[in-house]
Amino acid sequence: xxxxxxxxxxxxxxxxxxxxxKVLATTVGETFADFLSDTLGLGLTxxxxxxxxLLAVALAAQxxxxxxxxxxxxxxxxxxxxxxxLITDNLVDNLGVPLEVTTVVFAVALAVTxxxxxxxxxTLSIHTIDTPRREAFYWLAILFTFALGTAxxxxxxxxxxxxxxxxxxxxxxxxxxxxxxxRFLGLGxxxxxxxxxxxxxxxxASLGDLLSQPAGNxxxxxxxxxxxxxxxxxxxxxxxxxxxxxxxxxxxxSEQTATRTW
Numbered sequence: 001x002x003x004x005x006x007x008x009x010x011x012x013x014x015x016x017x018x019x020x021x022k023v024l025a026t027t028v029g030e031t032f033a034d035f036l037s038d039t040l041g042l043g044l045t046x047x048x049x050x051x052x053x054l055l056a057v058a059l060a061a062q063x064x065x066x067x068x069x070x071x072x073x074x075x076x077x078x079x080x081x082x083x084x085x086l087i088t089d090n091l092v093d094n095l096g097v098p099l100e101v102t103t104v105v106f107a108v109a110l111a112v113t114x115x116x117x118x119x120x121x122x123t124l125s126i127h128t129i130d131t132p133r134r135e136a137f138y139w140l141a142i143l144f145t146f147a148l149g150t151a152x153x154x155x156x157x158x159x160x161x162x163x164x165x166x167x168x169x170x171x172x173x174x175x176x177x178x179x180x181x182x183r184f185l186g187l188g189x190x191x192x193x194x195x196x197x198x199x200x201x202x203x204x205a206s207l208g209d210l211l212s213q214p215a216g217n218x219x220x221x222x223x224x225x226x227x228x229x230x231x232x233x234x235x236x237x238x239x240x241x242x243x244x245x246x247x248x249x250x251x252x253x254s255e256q257t258a259t260r261t262w
Contacts, residue, residue, distance in 0.1 A: 029205075088147050146201050175199050178196050
């Protein structure tokens with residue numbers, strides 16, 4: 001007999017707070033990975049190993065949880081943002097894979113993940129993340145969005161020569177178009193969500209580089225330490241607020257909390 005454990009929702013409601021923390025987390029993924037690898041001198045390989053182990057521990061705790069826990073959920077997002085960045089950086093910097101190739105490869109990997117997920121569950125809605133299998137699909141898709149976003153952001157800002165400011169504005173504008181299409185033109189909620197989610201990663205990557213890179217490279221010269229610390233503090237403050245107010249959670253009914261079904 002096949003047993004499927006069903007939980008309460010394991011992800012937050014999609015509110016303005018969700019998108020604020022998402023952009024903050026994606027920026028941290030870009031700058032903190034550079035901080036560990038370059039500023040501290042750990043190198044890409046050691047940094048990737050350390051952060052992957054931390055991500056595995058956090059993911060194990062997330063899978064063991066039976067409902068959405070803001071601090072745990074967003075810790076996983078921050079860590080997976082860093083690891084996704086490092087995967088792309090390893091391919092490009094250590095193995096010499098062109099950004100054009102990594103962008104296409106991760107786009108295909110993400111499309112395949114969505115296709116298999118939909119075939120298995122008949123939905124890609126994050127409001128249905130209430131079984132271990134659905135959560136596994138969800139986090140795999142998130143990982144590929146971060147790796148893809150890093151590659152696409154670097155491709156736009158560096159390989160195509162747009163610069164960090166222009167790239168940031170372009171990605172922000174495309175996200176705004178998606179939001180307007182959902183609001184006024186009937187673009188489906190699930191499709192709009194995932195398109196915006198994917199694009200917030202290159203937005204965050206470009207924004208992180210804009211803030212942290214030296215002026216000579218087209219940045220504002222704040223450095224990876226200041227940028228990472230400022231955004232981590234902002235994430236912590238927002239998550240603390242959400243933990244206290246539960247503004248990103250739906251009320252839980254007595255029927256939901258009574259038992260788990262197997």
